[in-house]
Amino acid sequence: xxxxxxxxxxxxxxxxxxxxxxxxxxxxxxxxxxxxxxxxxxxxxxxxxxxxxxxxxxxxxxxxxxxxxxxxxxxxxxxxxxxxxxxxxxxxxxxxxxxxxxxxxxxxxxxxxxxxxxxxxxxxxxxxxxxxxxxxxxxxxxxxxxxxxxxxxxxxxxxxxxxxxxxxxxxxxxxxxxxxxxxxxxxxxxxxxxxxxxxxxxxxxxxxxxxxxxxxxxxxxxxxxxxxxxxxxxxxx
Numbered sequence: 001x002x003x004x005x006x007x008x009x010x011x012x013x014x015x016x017x018x019x020x021x022x023x024x025x026x027x028x029x030x031x032x033x034x035x036x037x038x039x040x041x042x043x044x045x046x047x048x049x050x051x052x053x054x055x056x057x058x059x060x061x062x063x064x065x066x067x068x069x070x071x072x073x074x075x076x077x078x079x080x081x082x083x084x085x086x087x088x089x090x091x092x093x094x095x096x097x098x099x100x101x102x103x104x105x106x107x108x109x110x111x112x113x114x115x116x117x118x119x120x121x122x123x124x125x126x127x128x129x130x131x132x133x134x135x136x137x138x139x140x141x142x143x144x145x146x147x148x149x150x151x152x153x154x155x156x157x158x159x160x161x162x163x164x165x166x167x168x169x170x171x172x173x174x175x176x177x178x179x180x181x182x183x184x185x186x187x188x189x190x191x192x193x194x195x196x197x198x199x200x201x202x203x204x205x206x207x208x209x210x211x212x213x214x215x216x217x218x219x220x221x222x223x224x225x226x227x228x229x230x231x232x233x234x235x236x237x
Contacts, residue, residue: 002077006085007092010061014093020060024053028101039109040182043117045157046101047174051124051131052153054094058132059145061090066140069216079216083208087129094125116181116190123173123197130204131170137211170204173197 014021028049035042069082098121105117132149139145152169159166161175176193180186 002081003085003088006072006077006082007089010065010086010089011092013065014057014061014089024057025097027053027056028097032101032104036108040178043105043109043111043120043182044175044178046105047117047120047124047178048153048157048171050094050098050101050121051128051171051174052149053097054090054125054128055132055135055149055153056146057093058087058090058129059136059149060132060142061086062133062136063140063142063145066136066215073216073218079212082216083133083212087133087208090129090133091125094129095122098122098125113181116177120174120177120181123177123193124171127170127173127197127200127204130201130208134204134207134211137208137215140215167196170200173200 028046031049032042032046035045102118102121106114135145135148156169156171166172173193173196179189
């Protein structure tokens with residue numbers, strides 16, 4: 001129930017930031033329109049744009065809620081419930097966004113494997129959400145976090161996918177699935193892409209678990225100001 005309350009509050013908070021949401025929705029679309037005349041490339045950059053938008057959303061929702069999360073910990077919420085609730089909320093928003101852009105790609109391009117395109121989008125959301133959250137927990141600053149995310153994802157866009165560096169970057173799973181869905185049709189490419197995605201998510205979840213345990217730890221009672229606990233609860237209920 002705690003995680004559900006966190007997820008609900010996070011979704012409500014995100015929906016209130018309409019201008020930010022509109023810009024995040026426009027981000028993948030801008031990437032897509034820039035490559036629309038190159039169908040195969042357009043779908044790949046669209047999926048990467050979805051991953052970028054979701055990771056940015058996760059970053060800012062995590063950083064902006066750190067103070068509230070500490071108060072919720074004092075109020076009895078577990079760090080696991082806080083992290084899981086917020087992560088689920090971002091993933092749900094990401095799934096809505098990815099569904100819209102999957103439909104766009106299928107309707108606007110000649111797509112042979114619709115399921116492959118949907119899987120690319122799913123990989124982008126599944127990796128993007130914990131990526132943004134992990135950076136937010138590690139850096140605790142919107143500016144530094146945004147710059148770190150920009151470095152990682154811009155490098156992802158610019159690096160030749162055949163290079164070893166590209167395979168070490170978080171969203172390479174999108175390209176691995178794209179190799180199967182758009183170009184080669186080789187099941188080995190699909191397996192490699194999914195394995196990379198699963199491995200990346202596991203690593204990011206380990207980082208999130210450790211960072212949240214440290215950031216949201218409860219201090220000794222004499223150092224904790226319990227005032228403000230009830231307002232924190234009221235914001236969730």
